[in-house]
Amino acid sequence: MREKKPAVQCAIEEALSVIGDRWSLLIVRDVLRGVNRFDSLQESLQISRNILTQRLNTLEEAGILVKIPIKPGARRMLYNATPKCFALVPTLVSLIDWSARWSEKPDTRWARVIDKRTGEPVTVDLVGNDGEPVSLLDLDLTY
Amino acid sequence: MREKKPAVQCAIEEALSVIGDRWSLLIVRDVLRGVNRFDSLQESLQISRNILTQRLNTLEEAGILVKIPIKPGARRMLYNATPKCFALVPTLVSLIDWSARWSEKPDTRWARVIDKRTGEPVTVDLVGNDGEPVSLLDLDLTY
DNA sequence: CCAATAAGTTCTAAAATGCAACTAATTTGT
DNA sequence: ACAAATTAGTTGCATTTTAGAACTTATTGG
Numbered sequence: 001m002r003e004k005k006p007a008v009q010c011a012i013e014e015a016l017s018v019i020g021d022r023w024s025l026l027i028v029r030d031v032l033r034g035v036n037r038f039d040s041l042q043e044s045l046q047i048s049r050n051i052l053t054q055r056l057n058t059l060e061e062a063g064i065l066v067k068i069p070i071k072p073g074a075r076r077m078l079y080n081a082t083p084k085c086f087a088l089v090p091t092l093v094s095l096i097d098w099s100a101r102w103s104e105k106p107d108t109r110w111a112r113v114i115d116k117r118t119g120e121p122v123t124v125d126l127v128g129n130d131g132e133p134v135s136l137l138d139l140d141l142t143y
Numbered sequence: 144m145r146e147k148k149p150a151v152q153c154a155i156e157e158a159l160s161v162i163g164d165r166w167s168l169l170i171v172r173d174v175l176r177g178v179n180r181f182d183s184l185q186e187s188l189q190i191s192r193n194i195l196t197q198r199l200n201t202l203e204e205a206g207i208l209v210k211i212p213i214k215p216g217a218r219r220m221l222y223n224a225t226p227k228c229f230a231l232v233p234t235l236v237s238l239i240d241w242s243a244r245w246s247e248k249p250d251t252r253w254a255r256v257i258d259k260r261t262g263e264p265v266t267v268d269l270v271g272n273d274g275e276p277v278s279l280l281d282l283d284l285t286y
Numbered sequence: 287c288c289a290a291t292a293a294g295t296t297c298t299a300a301a302a303t304g305c306a307a308c309t310a311a312t313t314t315g316t
Numbered sequence: 317a318c319a320a321a322t323t324a325g326t327t328g329c330a331t332t333t334t335a336g337a338a339c340t341t342a343t344t345g346g
Contacts, residue, residue, distance in 0.1 A: 011242035011253035091237040099154035110154035114283040120272040129263040140257040
């Protein structure tokens with residue numbers, strides 16, 4: 001009997017199957033900035049309550065959020081970020097970079113993620129496995 | 144008369160309003176790897192043709208793709224990536240990183256974007272304005 | 287000049303999303 | 317302690333998006 005070879009799959013599809021909808025990344029953003037109650041999320045995002053329920057459940061099942069009672073045994077809940085959630089920060093920053101650079105909206109200041117040590121905005125860089133920056137021209141996107 | 148102060152807006156929302164659906168980033172991925180005809184995109188993505196039409200138009204209006212005839216005057220079209228499209232590569236790479244690190248699917252090899260100079264996968268790093276890596280702990284996500 | 291191809295369009299059906307009102311437990315204020 | 321307000325949802329229905337398949341129109345290769 002032959003072992004089944006692990007198929008090469010698209011990690012982008014995989015990611016989008018979890019967070020590729022209109023709300024999930026915004027929920028992640030809000031939870032990371034400390035908006036972690038059902039009602040505050042609903043108000044902040046202006047999302048339908050039933051959809052919010054769905055998305056929170058999906059994100060919890062995916063291990064991106066954990067739901068815990070405000071105090072042991074209570075019914076009031078907190079939605080907290082897991083390490084897997086924090087791991088989405090580079091994605092969020094890359095989107096912020098992209099909008100700040102390419103969006104055509106005059107008279108708008110885009111909110112940035114800030115490096116507390118310097119007070120300056122953080123960005124995102126492509127790097128090789130030596131940690132050195134890599135140019136777009138050096139990429140093989142064949143995929 | 145007072146000048147209207149530029150409002151601080153969320154760049155993540157802005158980005159997601161363009162590419163925050165289940166298909167757009169996959170279309171971007173495919174175009175970047177050279178899949179740039181209507182039918183090949185449809186076949187590659189298994190997307191409904193009418194939806195593909197919509198998405199391609201949206202992406203073109205957003206300046207992410209340009210549609211040009213295969214030769215001058217022809218009706219056969221090519222969808223090509225603009226610089227604004229290439230600027231999404233860090234986002235794609237960040238999603239690939241995230242899946243490769245956090246997705247729980249045994250026996251799958253995730254396709255990576257490769258650094259042609261080394262043959263090794265490219266990743267993405269958070270960097271301060273000095274170009275130095277920044278830790279998640281040093282970020283102000285208040286936003 | 288015929289058969290195949292490419293790039294859509296046009297229906298209709300199904301799924302996802304939005305909206306408002308409702309529930310049931312739990313805090314809060316007095 | 318107890319009434320009023322809050323919280324975290326649920327439920328049912330309307331609207332919007334997406335999917336699927338067949339159809340159209342022009343091009344193109346042999």
